[in-house]
Amino acid sequence: MRKFSLFVASLVLAGFASVSMAEDKPAADIVDTAVGAGSFSTLVTAVKEAGLVETLKGKGPFTVFAPTDEAFAKVPKETLAALLKDKEKLTAVLTYHVVPGKVMAADVVKLKSAKTVQGSEVTIDASAGGVKVDGAKVIKTDIVCANGVIHVIDAVILPKK
Numbered sequence: 739m740r741k742f743s744l745f746v747a748s749l750v751l752a753g754f755a756s757v758s759m760a761e762d763k764p765a766a767d768i769v770d771t772a773v774g775a776g777s778f779s780t781l782v783t784a785v786k787e788a789g790l791v792e793t794l795k796g797k798g799p800f801t802v803f804a805p806t807d808e809a810f811a812k813v814p815k816e817t818l819a820a821l822l823k824d825k826e827k828l829t830a831v832l833t834y835h836v837v838p839g840k841v842m843a844a845d846v847v848k849l850k851s852a853k854t855v856q857g858s859e860v861t862i863d864a865s866a867g868g869v870k871v872d873g874a875k876v877i878k879t880d881i882v883c884a885n886g887v888i889h890v891i892d893a894v895i896l897p898k899k
Contacts, residue, residue, distance in 0.1 A: 765884045767795045768802055772888070775881075780810035780818075787822050788829045798885030799840035801852075803860070803871050805894045813894055830856050834897040840886050843869070843879035858897045871895060 765771070769791055772778040781804055785791055794800065810818065821828050833856035841852065847864040854860055860872045869876040874893035881888040 765882055767885045768798070768800060768883045768888060769794045771881060771883045772804060777806050778804055780807050781805060784822060784828060784832055788825055788832050790829065790832055796885065800855075800886035801837040801839060801841040802886065802888045803835045803837075803874070803876070803891045803895065804888050805835070805874070805891050809874070809891060809893050830897055831894070834858060834860070834895060842887060843889065846876075846879075846889065854897075856897050860895065
């Protein structure tokens, strides 16, 4: 019986050790998290075309309002194709989705606007119907990454200038 108890105790301890090791594992960076999610392939392609992979894999921290593939599908195909070929405009659009710092959802809801890496401000509306960023609905929040956080949005937002 004693050997059985020791065996059970060692299994329990091994389980706790594996849980704590999993918790100690650092989160992936923003790019790797987006790739791993499987629902941001158009965004990842655009980030590659704009030459922003290394930036978004960098130290950060960054807050990314990330449009899903469904959000990009709402953009007319010709418009998206032209945007992917114009690195300057593409960079402006993508950096408009990024806010410097790690802004968690609890902080986002307290804001009326936020200055983006692109230089313009996005408007934030945290009314009873949920949170919107420049009219795009935030559909998932607080995806923590090693170098920031991702909030998923249902539309591609465009800078005003």
